[in-house]
Amino acid sequence: MSELSLRDLRLCFEGVVPAVVATAAADGTPNITHLSKVHYVDDEHVALSNQFFSKTTRNLAENPRASMMVIAPSYEQYRLELRYERTERRGPVFDGLARDVETIAALTGMQDVFKLRSADVYRVVGIEQYPPLERAAASVQRASGGPVALGELSARLCRCPDLYTLVEAALDGLAELFGFEHSLLLLLDEQGSRLYTIASHGYAKPGVGSEVRVGEGIIGMAAARCTAMRVGNLNQMRKYSRSVRRAFEDHGAIGPGREIPLPGLERGESQLAVPAMVHGQLLGVLVIDSPQSVAFDERDEALLNVVAGLVAGAIEIDWAHERAAEAVAAVARYRPEPPSAEGRATLVRFFPADGSTFVDMDYLIKGVAGRILWSLLGHYTREGREEFTNREVRLDPSLELPELRDNLESRLILLKRRLEERGAPIHIEKSGRGRFRVVVDQPLRLEAIGADARQT
């Protein structure tokens, strides 16, 4: 092997620029094709996923020699001389390739279409750089970080008095201490089927309340697998995925598809999503994004895993404290004056079918958080109640919260953030452990629409 090693070329294997492979049949007929990604196996081997390029596979059965061109994100190009060695249908190499294939599929909801048949492993017998150029540094650039920064972030999180402050401190800290300017924290819903965004940092639209199905996209895959998902070539993955979907649609194999809108940067190139877990249970997913390709590496993954663990632990502790405090929380407080009928009233519309709630015709929120708001405002307008305990909300049968794990605290935070984002005249303020207050700036008119609707 030449003085270049596969390790030197590792950024070529992130799939930012498609690779090329040439093979030849036994009769000397050459074949050439693009590859979306080549996988680094070890210092002597690479692997290719076998899904569609059957001619390449057939050629290799007759003639094990191949020529490959790979390109780094900095556009240095290398030609590799390969010998086909073996095909794997299980094991860590296969699993790594399968994860990539599933991730691409998850971007366009084609999990049933994209199937890895096998992982073909090649020995690399020669490497040359072509054209010969000065090579760029082969490492991911980052703003700052390290154990000292991690210690500082941990200390900041430990000082947070409540969950609301904590999620903000976590995302602010990722930007300030590590240079991760775009981040999201999503929590798992009560049914375990969706993730909802509870906080974000560095996006044009905050996206609080946006949802991701478990299993969809990079974030949903991280939740489904309870493992970190790191990609540095989102643009190429989207392009490849769209192309395959179109080909299947033209073939009549599947119906017209949809690209799944997911929270994140509009033209993000890199995304790292890690599960936030505690006691073996998934609580949510912590995500960082970048417009740069191959922006994150295994060190970032390790770091984010630690931060996600800290956040998950803190959420769990907060949840336990809230539950304990509910037992001794004071009784509800009432507004001194009855609601005024004068002045402009804010219209709150509620759709019981899915909990969708609109404030002055603007969409606010749906689902559990929408139902909570509707219930609170009902008490507020009917009885003049301002102060509530988490416990009584938790026991409200109209909310149908699960008994074991209801995410009430995080739903209240989500609601509070959405009300703030929309500039609504309704505010939720924490008034102590296990209790909170509803503050309303102007008269309300409540209107429920649809089946089982009740007008207030």
Added chain:
Amino acid sequence: MIDPHTKAVLEGGSALIVGTVDAGGQPHATRAWGLEVGDTVAGRVRIVLPGDDPVTVENLRATGRLALNATDVPTLESIQAQGRATAVESAVAADRRRVARFCDAFFGDVQRVDGTPRALLERLVPRDFVVCVAVLEEFYNQTPGPRAGSRMGGGVA
């Protein structure tokens, strides 16, 4: 026979890659930097190849076998042609102009679709060129998906 759509894909700034093979069956991959269809009925084309890639030139002279893939950057529509080299020639001024037009089209698409700056893409361009005159005989759909590898109507056996 090269149909009008195939001609447009081959000449229109698609990513062009070429596979050749030596007498011992060792394949070799390279990039092409422009293509002109000279005769659609006979399938005759003029392919601009790197002049500083001696293996490609030796293979074309030794076996003449070649595979050419053209992939449209925005859609990844991909066509593979297989054929034979009939001559390898020095590039002339018209070929260099073709390279310049090809780079404008190809790099323009990559820049628009992937956001890659042209200065980076220029790093791939060889310093010198040769031209392979070839006859393309068979065409295959190579767009990723269920029809990848299927023979296209425009080809001749």
